[in-house]
Amino acid sequence: MCGIVGYVGPRVATPLLIEGLKRLEYRGYDSAGVAIMNGRGVETRKAAGKISTLETIVNGSPVAGTLGIAHTRWATHGAPTTGNAHPHSDCKGHIAVVHNGIIENATALRHWLADNGHTFTSETDTEVLAHLIEASFEGNLEDAVIEALHMVHGTYGIAVISSLDRDKIVVARKGSPLIIGLGDQEYYVASDVSAILEHTRQVVYLDDGDLAVIERTGYRVLDLDAHEMTRAVSQVDWDLDQIERGGFDHFMLKEIFEQPQTIENTMRGRLLEADGTAKLAGLNVTNEELLEIDNIIITACGTSWHSALIGEHMLEEMTRIPVEVEYASEFRYRNPIVTSRTLCIVISQSGETADTLAAMREAKRRGARAIGLVNVVGSTIARESDGGVYLHAGPEIGVASTKAFTSQVVALALLTLRMGRLRALSSVRGAEIIEALHALPGQIREILDRAAEIEQLAEQYIESHNFLYLGRGYNFPVALEGALKLKEISYIHAEGYPAAEMKHGPIALIDSQMPVVFIAPHDSVFDKVVSNVQEVKARGGRVIALTSRDEPQLAGLIDHEIRIPQTIDMLTPVLAAVPLQLLAYYIAVKRGCNVDQPRNLAKSVTVE
Numbered sequence: 377m378c379g380i381v382g383y384v385g386p387r388v389a390t391p392l393l394i395e396g397l398k399r400l401e402y403r404g405y406d407s408a409g410v411a412i413m414n415g416r417g418v419e420t421r422k423a424a425g426k427i428s429t430l431e432t433i434v435n436g437s438p439v440a441g442t443l444g445i446a447h448t449r450w451a452t453h454g455a456p457t458t459g460n461a462h463p464h465s466d467c468k469g470h471i472a473v474v475h476n477g478i479i480e481n482a483t484a485l486r487h488w489l490a491d492n493g494h495t496f497t498s499e500t501d502t503e504v505l506a507h508l509i510e511a512s513f514e515g516n517l518e519d520a521v522i523e524a525l526h527m528v529h530g531t532y533g534i535a536v537i538s539s540l541d542r543d544k545i546v547v548a549r550k551g552s553p554l555i556i557g558l559g560d561q562e563y564y565v566a567s568d569v570s571a572i573l574e575h576t577r578q579v580v581y582l583d584d585g586d587l588a589v590i591e592r593t594g595y596r597v598l599d600l601d602a603h604e605m606t607r608a609v610s611q612v613d614w615d616l617d618q619i620e621r622g623g624f625d626h627f628m629l630k631e632i633f634e635q636p637q638t639i640e641n642t643m644r645g646r647l648l649e650a651d652g653t654a655k656l657a658g659l660n661v662t663n664e665e666l667l668e669i670d671n672i673i674i675t676a677c678g679t680s681w682h683s684a685l686i687g688e689h690m691l692e693e694m695t696r697i698p699v700e701v702e703y704a705s706e707f708r709y710r711n712p713i714v715t716s717r718t719l720c721i722v723i724s725q726s727g728e729t730a731d732t733l734a735a736m737r738e739a740k741r742r743g744a745r746a747i748g749l750v751n752v753v754g755s756t757i758a759r760e761s762d763g764g765v766y767l768h769a770g771p772e773i774g775v776a777s778t779k780a781f782t783s784q785v786v787a788l789a790l791l792t793l794r795m796g797r798l799r800a801l802s803s804v805r806g807a808e809i810i811e812a813l814h815a816l817p818g819q820i821r822e823i824l825d826r827a828a829e830i831e832q833l834a835e836q837y838i839e840s841h842n843f844l845y846l847g848r849g850y851n852f853p854v855a856l857e858g859a860l861k862l863k864e865i866s867y868i869h870a871e872g873y874p875a876a877e878m879k880h881g882p883i884a885l886i887d888s889q890m891p892v893v894f895i896a897p898h899d900s901v902f903d904k905v906v907s908n909v910q911e912v913k914a915r916g917g918r919v920i921a922l923t924s925r926d927e928p929q930l931a932g933l934i935d936h937e938i939r940i941p942q943t944i945d946m947l948t949p950v951l952a953a954v955p956l957q958l959l960a961y962y963i964a965v966k967r968g969c970n971v972d973q974p975r976n977l978a979k980s981v982t983v984e
């Protein structure tokens with residue numbers, strides 16, 4: 377979603393802030409701005425559009441100064457105009473605020489402030505904060521921020537500077553991540569570690585309810601009653617080359633090609649061949665506690681929700697515990713049946729998705745044990761869950777999730793091994809699963825080696841307006857994911873359906889213009905899928921089939937074949953997802969779309 381960067385130290389702040397914003401641009405990219413403290417006071421520069429537009433403006437009208445804050449926006453309140461871009465100021469231009477999140481009582485506060493003589497220049501909820509801080513200011517910025525924050529409802533990660541208390545950045549968080557980066561006699565602020573990784577790997581993760589005062593000589597963390605708090609310093613283990621494109625045209629393509637390695641990383645040191653199980657130290661749960669679980673709820677959003685559906689199949693099959701999968705945004709607003717014997721599995725690449733976090737908190741509040749399958753180390757879901765499994769897929773920058781998805785499926789397989797072996801899964805079957813897991817990286821390499829074939833295939837479909845993706849069993853969620861990938865980045869309308877369910881509606885759409893992608897590896901439901909292929913062919917549809925071996929039954933029925941290696945049923949989603957990612961990628965690129973920054977989307981959705 378939106379991104380925040382801040383800097384205080386001996387160096388000129390603007391280039392550092394712009395560089396940081398570029399690293400965060402994947403989170404939100406409709407407008408941007410910087411505010412710098414210089415000899416005259418707070419100076420701001422803003423621009424609608426990409427960071428490069430802001431950079432041009434700053435180059436044309438430079439601002440010098442060694443303390444500043446910056447923001448890249450994904451619009452919630454107010455259109456993505458220059459006027460609505462952050463930082464926002466008070467009436468006199470003494471204060472500058474950047475903000476991620478939503479101030480829910482902004483309208484009421486705006487009226488109250490306007491009645492008290494404040495003049496607003498934007499449509500944003502954030503501007504309310506600047507005026508509240510102005511109204512509360514009595515000589516000390518952190519005191520004014522604390523007073524202002526006591527008046528707001530909603531979520532925020534904020535960074536504030538003021539020419540009236542000029543040598544500090546005050547930051548605070550509630551529901552939106554913020555970290556302090558510790559450099560050599562310099563400090564950074566960021567909503568995401570990628571923004572500052574070039575300069576430091578030593579960070580302090582702030583907790584909800586924290587406020588920090590960052591000065592040239594050090595930083596202090598306070599709560600909203602101004603009591604000093606202690607927060608640990610953590611070491612980030614990501615490398616700079618992981619957040620760079622490394623010769624690939626797009627982050628998405630780089631991340632697709634990283635999958636043999638990222639999957640290996642998800643499994644590394646966790647497979648116990650002799651026992652047919654997995655060692656997951658971070659789960660933080662004993663065998664006795666796992667045996668007490670009598671129902672599982674998996675909750676997530678977007679692509680992570682698709683991996684949750686695959687997890688449902690795996691866990692039910694191997695543990696015989698009933699599993700329910702819920703969109704996090706739905707789960708939190710109904711009255712779910714959760715007991716102390718419920719295991720709530722929360723899946724999130726970013727570990728910051730607002731609905732997923734809220735769903736986890738709700739499940740915990742109702743007594744469930746919550747475990748997180750999270751990629752970003754130190755993220756809020758990772759820290760607030762009772763335990764979990766880190767994906768270790770490395771930073772995912774492309775907005776359309778790829779490598780995180782396959783790592784999520786692998787992590788779910790590991791969890792299934794761990795829980796299954798306590799219940800319905802034999803060591804022999806567990807060992808077979810482990811063998812199949814070990815084969816996955818090489819099998820993905822085989823698929824990637826044939827990327828050029830998929831690129832050629834993509835050429836034939838760039839004019840299509842609609843796509844249907846069909847699969848059954850473990851591959852129904854893959855159909856959903858394939859369709860999501862295509863629509864996210866190419867803007868072609870695409871739907872995923874269980875193959876047999878097609879008869880109950882989507883079949884009406886099938887004609888010679890409608891490409892239908894069948895995920896049809898040689899698994900236990902293959903014969904059933906063949907019948908569905910026939911139904912499409914009989915109506916003139918164009919069939920692209922993902923298969924895993926020569927299948928005479930498909931002869932004459934399919935227009936294009938994409939071959940994937942053979943694996944066990946539960947792992948077919950990992951192999952099937954890769955060519956679908958490539959198909960979506962190449963179609964989108966050939967249509968001239970910006971695949972790393974698709975319109976209207978954001979990488980980490982930190983608002984409801």
Ligand code: G6P
Nearest residue numbers: 677678679680724725726729777
């Ligand atoms: C956004 C992203 C998706 C992602 C979803 C959930 O919509 O664009 O790619 O799947 O959020 O994100 P999470 O970080 O919780 O997995």
